[in-house]
Structures are given as C-alpha cells and as structure tokens.
Amino acid sequence: MTLLKEPDFGTPERPGPATVSVEVDGLPVTVPEGTSVMRAAAQAGVDIPKLCATDSLEPFGSCRLCVVEIDGRRGTPASCTTPCADGMKVSTQTPKVEKLRQGVMELYISDHPLDCLTCPANGDCELQDMAGVVGLRQVRYGYEGENHLDAEKDTSNPYFDFDPSKCIACSRCVRACGEVQGTFALTIEGRGFDSKVSAGAGETFMDSECVSCGACVQACPTSTLQEKSVVELGMPTRSVVTTCAYCGVGCSFKAELRGDELVRMVPYKDGGANEGHSCVKGRFAFGYATHPDRVLKPMVRDTITDPWREVEWDEAIGTVARRMRAIQDRHGSSAIGAITSSRCTNEEVYVVQKMVRAAFGNNNVDTCARVCHSPTGYGLKQTFGESAGTQDFRSVAEADVIMVIGANPTDGHPVFASRMKRRLREGAKLIVVDPRRIDLVRSPHIEAQHHLQLRPSTNVAVVNAMAHVVVTEGLVDRSFVDQRCEGFDEWAEFIARPENSPEVAESITGVPAEELRAAARLYAEAPNGAIYYGLGVTEHSQGSTMVMGMANLAMACGNIGRDGVGVNPLRGQNNVQGSCDMGSFPHELPGYRHVSDDAVRTVFENLWGGTLLAEPGLRIPNMFDAAIDGTFRGLFVHGEDIAQSDPNLKHVTAALEAMELVVVQDLFLNETAKFAHVFLPGASFLEKDGTFTNAERRINRVRAVMKPKTGKHEWQIVSEIATAMGYPMSYDHPSRIMDEIASVTPTFTGVSFEVLDKLGSVQWPCNESAPEGTPIMHVDEFVRGKGKFVVTAFVPTNERSTRRFPLVLTTGRILSQYNVGAQTRRTGNVAWHPEDILELHPHDAEVRGITDGDLVTLASRVGQTTLRAEISDRMPTGVVYTTFHHPVTGANVVTTENSDWATNCPEYKVTAVQVGLARPLQQADAEPTSDDLVTVVD
C-alpha cells in the first residue's frame, strides 16, 4: 500500500438544496449555492494553486496564490473567498494570473530557507509543490534582504517542533487552533513584516494554552510545524487506515509508516467520528505500543510470590486450561469466570464471552464497562428499549441547547468536544451540570448560560427538579408524549409533587432554585435540546436512576428521534459500547438479550452446541465478594487492570489473593499481574485486525499496521484456551468472527468486514431495515415501541460526610492521560501530568494549613494515600477532586464499595474523605469511629 493522500478541495463543503452551475476553464460544474470558486474548480478536476486555503478551514484569502479571472468581473479575485454565481465563467490559467502567482511565490521564497533537500517535509511541502506548479524559476529580490531565517526554533513540545524560519504566515495553524480545535492558543503576533505565529504571549508551545491536538501541524503547509518523529525517521511511505484505541470517540487515523516502522498517526478526513481531527492521545501518544516495558513472551508461576518463568504459548495455554478445569473439578463449574476488555476488538470480546459460556459452562463474564457505563445500558434499555446513545456525533451541529451532565468533554472526549464547541460558538446555549467548574463553563468564545454546580451525589434531585418545572409550567411536548410514550400520567403526578420542586431541591443540591428553573426552561423551550453525559452521571449509587431521569426529561420535551437532540453517553474507552454489545454482561447474550430467554439461548445453543445456563452469572464486584467467600477461584482478566481501576483496592487485592488462578492478558505487567499466575502477552491496537464500536454506535475497522509482536492474535489465544479445555473453537480470520456475530445478533445482521471496508463504517442497527446503518435512533418509534416514563425517586447515597471525613472526593480524567495510564504513562504525555494531583478549594486548604504543591494525605474510611495538592477554586468548598492515572497514587485505595443500586457500577464520584498535610500515619487516624461506618464490607 502507498501513502494515502486525501483530496483537498481548498474550502469547506456548503451543503444545501439550492445549486448553481458554473464553467471552470470551459468545464461545466454544478455545486451547492455558497460553494467557493476554488472548490467548484476542484470538483471539476481543476486544481487552483493555493497556500492559505485548505478544506478544513474557512477561506481566508491571504496568500493571493489562488487568484483567477472571471468573465465580466474586474480584477483577479481570490478563488477561495469568491462564491460561485450561476452562469459564472472562470479562467484559472491566464497569463495575467500566472504572472501574479509567480510574483507571489517569489516573495515567499525570498524569505524561506532553501534547504529543501534536507528539510523533513521534503516531498510533503505545499510551498515546494506550489513553486513547481506556478513555474518559479527565479527570485528577483535575492536572499540578502531582511528575513526571518535566523528565527529561533521552539522544540519544547514533546511531539512537534515549531520552526518559524519556515513560516509563510498563512495563518492556517492559527485558524485550525480556533476553528477546528476551538482552543485559540495560537495567534499572529506583530504586524506587517514582523507578523509571526505565536503560542500565547511570548510563551513556548509547551508553556502556552496549546493542547497538542495536532490540528496546527496538520494544517501547516510547510515544515514550520513538524512532527519530531518525521524529523527523526523521515517521511512515511505507506498508510493503513485504522481506529484509535483511546476514548469512546473512536477517531479514524491513517497510520503512516516507513517500511514497518510507524512514523506518525494522521487523522483521517473520511473518519465518520472525527472527520480529520484528533487529540494529543490519538495523534501522538502511540509510543507505548513499542515501549520496552511490553512483555512479549507468555509467563507462568505456581504462586504469586514465585518469580515469573517464560514459556512457549502451548505451555501457557495448557496451564490455563488445566488449572481452570481443576478448579471446576474441585469447586464446581461456576467457580471460574472472565472479565472482557473495552479496549479490545468486538471480535476478541465476543470470543471471550463465548469461551465463558460455552467452554467454562457458566455466565460469569463481565466487562470493565461494569465500572463505567453499565447504568447507561440499564437506564436506556428501560426507557427507550436499547442500551445505547441515540445520536451520531454530527447531530450536535443541529442542537440549540446543549446540556452537559457529569462529563468533561474537553479532557475526556476532546475531538467530540471540538465539534460541540464549534456549535456553541455558532450560538447554541450551554448548560453544565457538574460539581467542578470544567473548562467548558468558560473558555474562549464560550460561556455556559447556566453552571449548575451541584453537590456530588445529587444528580437525580437536579434532573427531577428540572422535570418538575417542565411539567408544572406547561412546557411538556404533549403531542410527542401522547403519540410516542407511555406511563406519563403516573410519572407526571410524581414529578409534580412539591418534594421535586427546585425550591426543595435547592436544599439538597445546593443549586439555587431560580437557576434550576431557568435552566429547565432553556432546555425545554429550545427547538432542539441535546443531553450529553459521562461518568459523573453513571458512577453514583443512583447512576441508573439518573440515566432514566434524563430520558424522562428528554421525552417530556420531545427531544428524541431527530438531529440535534437525544440522550448521549460519552463512553470512556474505545470499545465500551462494543464490549457491551458483544454479550459481555453476565445476564445478557450478544445484542442485549437476557440469558433467561429460551428462544435466544436456543439460537446460540444451535450454533455453539451444548446447553447454556439460563441464570445470570457474577458481575465484577460480585466476583470479588465470591472470591473472598471462597466460591470463585479462577479469573481470566482480558486487558483490564482491576487492581488499579476498581474501587476499594484493599478489597480487590484481597479477592485476587484469595484466588487459585488469575490469568492476565495485557501489554504490560500491570498492577493486576502482581496477583497473576499466568501472564499472556497481548497485542497493541496497531497489531489487531477487527472492529471497535464507538459511543455513537459506529462500527469502525481496526486494521493491523504490523504483525503481532507476540506471534499470536488475542482471539487465537482465547480460542486455543477454549479448545484446550475441550471445547473446540477456531476461526481462520477475525472477519469470520464478525460473520458469526452477525448471524446471531439482529442489530448486526448487515455488518461484515466487506460492508465496513466499502462504507467506511456503519452505525448499528445495521440490518435489512437499515443496510447502511442507523445514525439516529427512535426516529418514528422507540425500539421498545413506546418510550417509557419511569418514576425516579431521589434516594441519598449511603456515603455521608462525617466529622472525621468531612470532605467529599470526586474523581475524573485529564486530557493527556488515559484511564489507569498504562498506555499514556509510557509516552511523552507524562510531560503534562507526571503525577495525580488533588484539587481543593482555597478555604479548605487554608483551614488545614495546606499550600499549593504540598504533599497531603487523602483518607477515607477504607484507605489512605498521599499526593500533591493544588489549590483551585474549580471545586466548591467541601469538595476535592483527583484523577486516577498513576498507580503510585492509587486513588482507588480510598474509594468505597458503594455502587449503583441496579448495576453495581461503583460510586467513584462520591467518597467522604479527610485531607491533611502529609505526616506519619497516626493510629487514631487509621481507625474509623462508628459514625464513619455506613456499611462494613470487609
């Protein structure tokens, strides 16, 4: 395969029904009204020279290279800023414009280093290309005049260099930072000849507001902004289109290689999720895949205190099979199970759950989605009938009011956040519901109309109060409710009760009643109101209730079933949606069908052979409890670090220590591997062939950029374990696994690798009714028929602040790190976040004698850790915040066993804690008193 070069039409598409017809160099072309002459020409097959124009940015008209002549018009207008008019006749190659272009190029080149042969961008430089296109043969001005050739290079960013000597001041980087990314970190400083690109006021890129999304590097037509990897390794020579393995946005990338070495990841313009944009993780933080910490050989040991012993694959697989079966022989078939990974492909997840159900003979399979978005699956299934978000990402461009609840998109889902910010800059209104003042509340050109800064754990009271306003102030969309929903009257009677009023909610949530009322009116009265939410909704004792509460609110306002509306989970990991779709939950077979359904089980029994259990198996927290109880003895952990990511780590490690066999499959010897008896080395996403499904139900292809460094695909390893256990399982290609998934899953019947390769991606349901997928769900009717209003009574969490633990800890993510950091900590991203930080309010800091940068202890009733403090008024008094990206901090040492009532998703977002200056632990601090003990579990 060669290097994939996507066409650049110079200016953005202007979709619309009205068209105009023009002639470009005698070639007729019809385009939507508002299309630029430059784009129309490109569509006619005529490339007009350009430097400051690119089709990801609005036209700017500064380089004057794209000038054309138009019959009947005076002068030589820039084709990028000139819209087509019906009947227009354009000439792109006349002696007049050719002379002008040569003159322009002469000026550019007179102040540009003539080092093309040694320049990293040689062969990929638009300035070089344009010099050739315009036929530049001389520079009459010479090179001796005043110039910028000695401008100092900024190499502060870990991933790219800024060499101002090569800058042509086209502003593409500045515009990309604003228009595409929405950060506005870059500017043109100075005027006239002194004009130069600057990251902030005299700052380096590293010290500036730059978020290293790479949009500027992508936009730069020269080598001014250049990836360090290209400088070091040279220009890539071939591309493989694949999907990022970080967050649930699921960006498409061109993995660009030189031979077999990955040089850079370039966002793919045809990617349905990202449309050519990226973030610092997907664009640059791929170095972990070849990090020396990776383990490439299987290892075994008898006990977790023994040293590891490298073995061949046959021995490792045989050991897993033999020891798993031995546990079942001694303790029963339900004494073993597995955890699937939301980082793995659909095909890998499917074979793991198949191994559990068909080879292990039980339903003890769960997924790491348990600890993030399981309430989404439950809540949306109850109300709408399907365990998935309702929209595609593009939909946000039609939203008039956007409500972001318990999510921090600029850090957690940055590429989607850029779409959202674009819409907000266009005038959409914003409501943020979050205890923390996230960046979206106030950032360049964006300010939330309402920031409902609620107390942690009171989401349901807030959403109920908003629904109360909608019902009692006559804001219900009666037509939608009457035609599309059921259970409204009972719900409306409940929600209209005084206990759900904003005035009562104020005392619970801390949000002023008038603010709640105003926000509710804003959302309800918007032509299109859209809800986006994250783990700040789900990771609560009422996570499922809150999901249903949001669904109630959306239905009451008629905000379901079209562009610009919906209830949309922002999934944490790349394949959270897919791992749930694939039957990872212990109560559901693929396609969210309950194991007790005889007809569904029969489908799988006919395909897989044998008899499947009709009873649900253990969920992850239940596995830990059962391990301590002695009824669960063997666990296969596929690509998840439960000893770092799960709550109440003392309990988790006690469970792992109690097991007879822990098998870990991962890239690295992670924290969980410390408790493992068999380590199976995994493959990075660059070595995988399969599919991921993102937060908008989009199934994207993951294509192998290189062969597995371990010698085996993960689906092969799982199949071989099942086979060694006496259940023959084999596939000759992952596409065969997807074919099997499609054959048993009604929402996937139209999905195949062939279809995905042809269409690029599809959003399920993809079947006979929707052969090219379903961007928007519940359009004419809900999946369950009628949308169901569910009564969502507010129930306070059991986790209460006490005299000993008076603060509330809530946790989250930071842009540069990802989840437990196993990947991002092994990349240049540590430059931004070398350790987890505890944010606390100045008042809370002052009364404890804490100053910025102090080491502090963070203690809850279950554990204690130490980390560095940052004084910040992002949090209200009484609330502290940290991330969980570093094992040395072990933030989950302090989180508790409390969980969502319906799904057991842990309540990460609410832990009563105390913070103090770090000092030797006193016994009195370690022993909680009875008033601290809400529930004792271990």
Added chain:
Amino acid sequence: MTATVPPESRMANDIAANLRHLPGEQAAEAIAGHIGRFWDPRMRNRLYVFVDAGADGLDPLVVAAVKLLR
C-alpha cells in the same frame, strides 16, 4: 474491617430503597424481579441464608421479596 453483614444485604437494601416508591405489593415484586434477573444464584442463596438467620438490618421489603423469590 470485619465482615458483619454479607454484601448482598447492602445491595438488596439499595434496590429496596430505589423501588419502595412503587405502590402496594409492586415494590416487593419489583425487588424480587430485579434480583432474579441480575443476581447470580449463589448471591441469592447468601441473601436467603441471611434472611433465615434473622435478616438483621435488612429492609422488610427485601424480606418480602425473598419470599416471592423462593
């Protein structure tokens, strides 16, 4: 810390707290339905044992639900 109650007791009480708004016997039925639909059999058994041992601290709605489950 020492285990004084099985985790199933806490989980069942949480379910009861979130379904007690349902009228009459519907609450116990819904609790029983939820536990039957989402709990592994050994978890249900541990709950039954706890109920038989006196159900100390267990929500009466859970006790009623256990009767329906059995």
